Structures are given as C-alpha cells and as structure tokens.
Amino acid sequence: MEILIIGILLGATYSLLAMGLTLQYGVARIMNLANGEMLVAGAFGAFWIYTAHQLSPFLALLFVVPAAFGLNWLVYRYLLTPLVRRARSRGMLEVDSILATFGMSFAMVGLMLMFFGGEFFSYSYLARPLTILGSPFGLNRVVACVAAVAICGLLYGAMNHTRTGLAIRAVAVDPGAAGLVAIDVPKMSALAFALGGAVTAAGGVMLSTFLILDASIGVVFTLKALVIVIMGGVGDVRGAIVAALILGLAETLVASLIDPGLTLAAAYLLFVLVLMFRPQGLFGRRSS
Amino acid sequence: MSRGEAIRAAAIVAAFVLLALLPFATNVDYAMSLALPIAMYTVLATSWALFSGPTHYISLATGAFFGVGAYLVATGIGAVPYPVLVLLAPAAGALLAGLVGVATLRLSGVYFVIFTLGLAEFIRQVVTWVQNNFTGSRGMYVLTDITERIIYWELLALAVLVYLVGWLVGRSRLGFAMRVIGNDELVAAHVGINSAGAKVLLFMVSGAFAATVGAVMAPRYTYIEPGIAFSSELSFQVVIMALLGGVHRLWGPLVGVIPFTLLWELIAASFPTQTVLLLGVAFLLIVYLIPNGVVGRIESLLARRRASPGGGRE
Numbered sequence: 001m002e003i004l005i006i007g008i009l010l011g012a013t014y015s016l017l018a019m020g021l022t023l024q025y026g027v028a029r030i031m032n033l034a035n036g037e038m039l040v041a042g043a044f045g046a047f048w049i050y051t052a053h054q055l056s057p058f059l060a061l062l063f064v065v066p067a068a069f070g071l072n073w074l075v076y077r078y079l080l081t082p083l084v085r086r087a088r089s090r091g092m093l094e095v096d097s098i099l100a101t102f103g104m105s106f107a108m109v110g111l112m113l114m115f116f117g118g119e120f121f122s123y124s125y126l127a128r129p130l131t132i133l134g135s136p137f138g139l140n141r142v143v144a145c146v147a148a149v150a151i152c153g154l155l156y157g158a159m160n161h162t163r164t165g166l167a168i169r170a171v172a173v174d175p176g177a178a179g180l181v182a183i184d185v186p187k188m189s190a191l192a193f194a195l196g197g198a199v200t201a202a203g204g205v206m207l208s209t210f211l212i213l214d215a216s217i218g219v220v221f222t223l224k225a226l227v228i229v230i231m232g233g234v235g236d237v238r239g240a241i242v243a244a245l246i247l248g249l250a251e252t253l254v255a256s257l258i259d260p261g262l263t264l265a266a267a268y269l270l271f272v273l274v275l276m277f278r279p280q281g282l283f284g285r286r287s288s
Numbered sequence: 289m290s291r292g293e294a295i296r297a298a299a300i301v302a303a304f305v306l307l308a309l310l311p312f313a314t315n316v317d318y319a320m321s322l323a324l325p326i327a328m329y330t331v332l333a334t335s336w337a338l339f340s341g342p343t344h345y346i347s348l349a350t351g352a353f354f355g356v357g358a359y360l361v362a363t364g365i366g367a368v369p370y371p372v373l374v375l376l377a378p379a380a381g382a383l384l385a386g387l388v389g390v391a392t393l394r395l396s397g398v399y400f401v402i403f404t405l406g407l408a409e410f411i412r413q414v415v416t417w418v419q420n421n422f423t424g425s426r427g428m429y430v431l432t433d434i435t436e437r438i439i440y441w442e443l444l445a446l447a448v449l450v451y452l453v454g455w456l457v458g459r460s461r462l463g464f465a466m467r468v469i470g471n472d473e474l475v476a477a478h479v480g481i482n483s484a485g486a487k488v489l490l491f492m493v494s495g496a497f498a499a500t501v502g503a504v505m506a507p508r509y510t511y512i513e514p515g516i517a518f519s520s521e522l523s524f525q526v527v528i529m530a531l532l533g534g535v536h537r538l539w540g541p542l543v544g545v546i547p548f549t550l551l552w553e554l555i556a557a558s559f560p561t562q563t564v565l566l567l568g569v570a571f572l573l574i575v576y577l578i579p580n581g582v583v584g585r586i587e588s589l590l591a592r593r594r595a596s597p598g599g600g601r602e
Contacts, residue, residue: 031398031401033405079572082576083576086579091344091397094397094398095344095346095397096575096579098346098398098401099346099527099531099571099575100572100575100576102346102348102524102527102571103568103569103571103572103574103575104568104572105568106524106564106565106567106568106571107565107568107569107571107572108568109564109565109568110562110563110564110565110566110567110568110569111565113561113562113564113565114561114562114565216564219405219406219409219520220406220409222405222406223402223405223406223409226402226405227402230399230402258417259417259420259421261413261416261417261420262413262414262417263413264406264409264410264413265410265413265414267406268406268410271402271403272391275391275392275395275399275403276391279395279399
C-alpha cells in the first residue's frame with residue numbers, strides 16, 4: 001500500500017516531464033534530448049530562489065516557468081528553426097534535432113557545472129510527515145503531486161478547450177494540413193516547444209522539493225521522460241499520464257524491494273516490454 | 289589490381305609500418321601520450337561510423353561497450369590470462385549489441401537512439417548494484433606488466449582490422465544493403481533486404497570493436513570502477529569526432545579524430561573545469577556548420593571546382 005501511494009505520488013510528478021516532452025516531440029517534431037537538463041535547470045532555479053531569498057518553491061514557479069518558456073522559445077526560434085528549414089524529410093529532422101539537442105544537453109550541463117558546481121544539492125521544504133491511510137508520507141511529495149495534477153489539468157483543459165490548443169493539436173496530427181487551414185505552423189511549433197520546456201521546468205521545481213539532484217543527472221530524467229512518452233504513445237496525453245504512473249510505481253517497487261540505485265533498470269525493463277509487445281504505445285493503434 | 293590501387297595499398301602499408309615504429313622515436317613519452325588517444329579514438333570513431341554512417345542511426349552507446357570490455361578485463365584478470373580476456377571482449381560486446389539491436393532495430397530509429405542514450409548509465413547501475421551486494425568492493429585494480437607501448441600496438445592492430453573490415457563490408461552485399469537502407473528503408477524492404485537483420489549484424493560488429501578497445505585500454509587505467517568505465521562522455525566524444533571528420537567515407541572519422549584529440553589535449557589543459565561546456569559547444573558548431581563533416585565539405589568544394597571549368601568562381 002505504501003509503495004502504491006509513493007509510486008503514484010512520484011508518477012504524477014513524472015507526468016509533467018512526459019507532457020513537456022510530448023509537446024516538444026509530438027507537436028514541434030523535435031526529439032529533445034536536452035529535456036532532462038531543462039528539468040535540472042528548473043530545479044536549480046527553485047533551489048537558488050529558495051536558499052537565496054527564502055521563497056517557497058511554489059512562488060519560484062512564477063519565475064522559473066516564464067524563464068523556461070522564454071529560453072525554450074529562443075532555443076526553438078534561433079537554434080532549431082534552421083534545422084527545420086534545412087531538413088528535407090521528417091527522418092532528417094529527427095537525426096539533426098537529436099544531434100543538436102544532444103549537444104545542447106552537454107552545453108547545459110557545462111553551464112550548470114560552471115554556475116553551481118558539481119555537488120549534489122537539495123533543500124528541506126515541507127519535510128514533515130503527513131499520514132495517509134495509516135502510513136506517513138513526506139508532505140513535500142504530496143504537495144508536489146497535487147501541484148503536478150493541477151498543472152496537468154490546466155494544460156489538458158487549455159489543449160482541449162481553447163483555439164490555440166486546437167491549433168496545436170492540429171499541428172501534432174499533420175503539420176502540412178494544419179498549414180492549409182491557415183494555422184501558423186512555425187509559430188505553433190515554437191509555442192508548443194516553449195510550453196513543453198516550461199512544463200518540464202515546472203516538473204523540475206516539483207521534483208527538487210523531495211529529490212537530491214546534481215548537475216549531470218539530467219540524462220536520467222530525459223530517458224525516463226522518453227520511456228514514458230513511448231509507452232504512452234507519441235502525442236497521446238492520456239497515455240503519457242497512465243505511463244507516468246506505471247513508471248512511478250515500477251520505480252518505487254524496485255527501489256523499495258531491491259535497491260534504490262536500480263531505478264533506471266525499472267525504466268529499461270518497461271521500455272523493453274513496450275518495445276516487444278506494444279511499440280505503438282499503450283493506447284496507440286498499430287499503424288501500417 | 290590496377291597500378292594506382294597498388295601504389296595506394298603500398299602507401300597505406302608503409303604508413304602503418306611507420307606508425308608502428310613510433311614507440312622507438314625520441315621523446316617517446318610525449319609522442320605516446322598523443323598517439324595513444326588518437327589510436328583509440330580512431331578505432332572507436334571508425335567502428336561507430338561503420339554502423340551509424342550508412343544507416344543514420346545515431347548510437348550513443350560507445351561508452352557502454354567500452355565499459356563492458358574494460359570491466360571484463362578487470363573482473364577476470366586474476367583468473368584468466370589477459371590475451372584470452374581481450375579475445376572474449378568482442379564476443380561480449382557483440383552479444384550486448386545483438387540484444388540491443390534485436391530489441392530496437394526492428395522499429396524506427398528513435399527507439400534505438402533512446403535505448404543507447406541511457407545504456408551506459410543503466411549498465412553502470414546494474415554493475416554497481418551487483419558489486420555492492422555480492423562482491424564487496426566497488427573498484428578493481430588491473431595490475432599487469434603491459435606497457436603503453438604494447439597497448440599502442442594493440443590499438444594499431446585494431447585500427448588495421450577496423451579498416452580492413454570496413455573495406456570488406458563496403459564491398460560486400462551487407463554494405464550495399466546498408467546504403468540502400470540508409471537512403472530509403474521502404475525501398476530496402478521492397479527489394480528483399482532483411483533490413484533488421486543487416487542492421488543488427490553491423491551493429492554487433494561495431495559493438496565488438498568498442499568492447500575490444502575497452503579491454504585493450506583497461507591495463508592503462510590500473511584502477512577501474514563503474515563511474516570511470518561507463519562514461520557517457522566517451523560516447524559523446526566519439527560521435528563528435530566521427531561527425532567532424534565525416535561518416536560517409538571509411539577514412540572520414542580519422543580526419544576528425546586527429547585535430548579533435550590534439551585540440552582537446554590543449555583545451556583540457558587550459559580550461560579543465562569547462563570541458564563539458566566546451567564539448568557541447570563544439571558539438572553544436574559541427575552540427576550547424578559542417579553537417580557532412582570536413583571530408584564532405586572538401587568533397588563538395590572539389591565537386592564545385594570541377595563543375596566550373598577553369599577552376600575559379602562558380
């Protein structure tokens with residue numbers, strides 16, 4: 001029972017990362033390998049604001065999220081648009097964007113090492129026990145989970161009930177056809193990419209309240225987010241959320257029953273299972 | 289064999305013989321400190337390009353294979369003679385590559401990239417866990433009487449082998465199949481190429497080479513622990529160097545390895561704390577400015593020159 005709840009709490013936070021990556025890969029068609037670094041950068045932001053100004057991480061969101069949005073918009077506009085223009089096919093864009101974002105991930109790790117050093121960092125926020133169903137849980141985990149659910153809900157509503165959300169979904173389905181019905185595809189792609197980055201950074205802020213992170217841990221989160229997105233099916237928000245919960249549970253199981261150092265093994269195990277049995281994602285339909 | 293080919297083959301053999309004589313040069317320590325990494329990265333980058341060049345499937349797992357080879361030596365050195373371990377390493381690398389390939393290469397390239405991205409980190413976690421729980425200590429000493437000179441010769445022999453294999457693959461049905469796959473996988477499937485099988489096979493060749501390099505380099509580290517052996521930075525450097533040189537020619541990566549290794553020695557010496565950042569920036573510059581590598585750039589310039597008779601302007 002305890003494992004179940006911790007797993008769900010963790011999974012809810014992971015779903016933020018997966019949402020971020022889904023927006024970037026599903027809509028903007030950028031396979032962003034620097035996603036995890038964006039998360040760590042968000043976490044660093046919250047850490048810095050908390051330790052330097054004693055502001056709660058939830059207030060920090062107000063600064064971190066717009067900053068991440070702007071940064072990612074600039075990245076898309078000035079670094080990735082040339083690649084989009086250069087690419088002759090979707091496959092070529094995929095290769096180019098993988099290479100470019102892989103380079104960016106290293107550059108970002110380097111920058112963070114420069115500014116913050118290589119130590120592990122964590123801070124104590126709301127580290128009080130909260131009793132749910134007779135067992136104690138960290139209040140910070142619960143609050144992070146609630147905030148993550150709120151952000152996910154907000155995003156889901158925005159995607160499904162606003163005109164911009166509709167346009168973004170149209171681009172996700174078919175950029176060519178979206179252009180034909182007067183949707184500004186480059187603008188929507190940039191918006192989706194920036195939004196994805198902002199959501200990811202928000203996820204970083206949430207995670208930083210209860211996880212110990214360091215500058216070079218981003219790649220682990222990139223991998224987790226990618227596994228979730230593939231498990232849920234690319235571009236499928238509902239699938240991503242379910243997959244995030246599954247990963248959170250699997251990781252908690254492995255961490256509490258075998259060894260906390262083996263969390264990546266859980267992700268790989270799920271990944272291999274998905275590749276073997278449902279490469280189109282949990283709810284995806286098999287394409288021809 | 290035509291006259292031109294004979295001359296070229298003789299020149300290549302002569303070059304390798306000269307390189308093999310390098311350890312007898314004067315000022316040998318400095319020369320070796322540069323030649324050893326160059327030889328190592330040449331083998332790694334060339335074998336990487338063997339697979340990733342024609343198929344455009346970016347493998348980020350070189351560090352994982354390298355680590356498997358190095359770890360094999362570190363684990364077995366007390367019980368098994370070193371040469372046997374070096375011969376076992378390619379088998380281990382090929383096995384790992386085969387497993388990864390079977391799991392991912394039947395599907396689109398993205399799955400492969402993702403799988404290889406975390407592979408080194410994943411194996412590192414598993415190895416650390418096994419060592420913490422079953423063997424006690426985490427680090428291991430590799431104490432042998434193998435000198436740098438011998439390692440250098442081994443690497444040189446591997447380089448000869450990798451070029452030979454690359455040359456043979458390029459002329460074989462497999463190489464042709466890879467080029468068709470790289471250009472259009474659908475066409476490849478329609479003309480009856482078993483594309484998944486071909487890809488897995490070539491990835492195994494590439495993985496076997498990387499693992500062998502790891503095994504050969506292990507004695508140089510003397511002390512090996514998971515964090516050292518399974519580094520993602522190595523995978524990254526290999527990709528950078530291969531791309532810098534150009535991956536569509538067998539000797540392309542070499543053109544990238546030599547300047548990059550020399551430059552890197554300089555950078556690592558002058559800015560030891562900013563190496564990761566500079567690596568990333570260097571990588572971005574290559575991806576944006578010379579997407580086909582130096583070799584591709586030179587070739588397109590030459591082609592342009594040839595297209596306009598008189599040689600001057602376009």
